[in-house]
Amino acid sequence: MTSDQVLVEGQGAASVALDEVQSLPESVPERGGERGLWELASRIDQLSAALVQTWLPCVEAASGESIYAHPGLVFATPDQTPRLIYANGGEPAIPGPRSVAVLVTKDVRVRILPGLSWAVTLKGRRLVGNRLLGSIGASSIDAFVTSVGELLTAGATECVLLEDLEVGSPLWEAVTKPGGHRDFTVYHPQPPQRHWWIDLPERAEDYWKQFSGKTRNTLRRKTRALDHSVQCARCVHEVPGFLEDAHKVSLKSWQSRRLGLRVSADPGQARGLEQMASLGALRSYVLKADDQPVAFVLGFQWNGHFVYEEVGFDSAYAESSPGSILLVRILEDLISRDTPRTFDFGFGDASYKELFANRQTLSGPVLLVRRSFRPRAAMWLDKGRQFITGVLRRGGKVLGLFGTLRRLYRR
Secondary structure, eight states: OOOSSOOOOSSSSOOOOTTTOSOOOSSOOSSTTSOOEEEEESSGGGSOHHHHHHHHHHHHHOOGGGGGGSHHHHTOSOSSOOEEEEEEOOOTTSOSOOEEEEEEEOOEEEESSTTOOOEEEEOEEEEGGGSOBSOOSHHHHHHHHHHHHHHHHHSSOOEEEEEEEETTSHHHHHHTOTTOOSSEEEEOSSOOEEEEEEEOOSSHHHHHTTSOHHHHHHHHHHHHHSOOEEEEEOSGGGHHHHHHHHHHHHHTSHHHHHHOOSOOOOHHHHHHHHHHHHTTOBOEEEEEETTEEEEEEEEEEOSSEEEEEEEEEOGGGGGGOHHHHHHHHHHHHHHHSSOOSEEEOOSSOOHHHHHHOSEEEEEEEEEEEESSHHHHHHHHHHHHHHHHHHHHHHHHHHTTOHHHHHHHHTO
């Protein structure tokens, strides 16, 4: 992905296009309740010392996907793509770190018609980790949303993507408030879906007893039927072997054939996972059978929160259910050692997630779109595409074709 434009030059504080950010702070604001300020850089040494000192405690106090907002991961790839860092003085009444958020370049392609590649591309940014970190009381969140609106009206950024925002969360309530916002409109690229979680107990039997006897027997039969082994990658030196195996599986998975390659062995991805491991957050797994990798899970664990980030299996082994077998082995490992409090299946509803989960929420993507003709016209086109897709899907269900087409899609 290319950046919006070349915004950073030389050493020290970043030089920024005036239509993106009109001024940069020399330090993080000291008082809560004020509008937050932005810094933009392609390297961490281009940020003010005050912002970095604020940033780290915010990440270290959070959990789960917040690890992606760690400075070591945000700047893991040595490119010139500018990262936009938001900082606010936080809540006066709430002790602890100030508020920080990270926005990275994410252009959004809006397809015009289903099945066609024609699309409108909006210059956008993505909120890393889908959350504001640090002191996140009402005034801090409102200040952040206001600052995002000002960023959108500044000119270069047409939209800000929140990839998976939980319905009812403070940030959801702030961006979807009745009456809307002056500087942007809120668009839902798709309706919220069920988001599945596991609250992990200390004892394995307390988890597995939620399943019926028939389901437990089926899972045991599947795990015994396939002669397999499982490898867990947590350390830096284990990253190359994991990536090599996961890449091999990814090439043979239905997800890669239909959606594009899920895991690659390129140096950029390796650097990111090595940095994740160096922070103690990597926890990924590979299932092997017949002396070859047949399934993988790219996962990480941060502050008691395990995230099931990416998964794939070799389609040639589909009848043996390698994905389910690996998930069973992962849960056994998670409960037996260094047990996280929660297991997050990530965005997207699926029957296997419902089977293994014991809690659900609702979440979905939210797009904050500048109030100008081009981005709003793109949203109108996308609504039309969604309507046509919905009609076709309902027609397929009526004719009994939807399930068949879905199975063919995943072969």
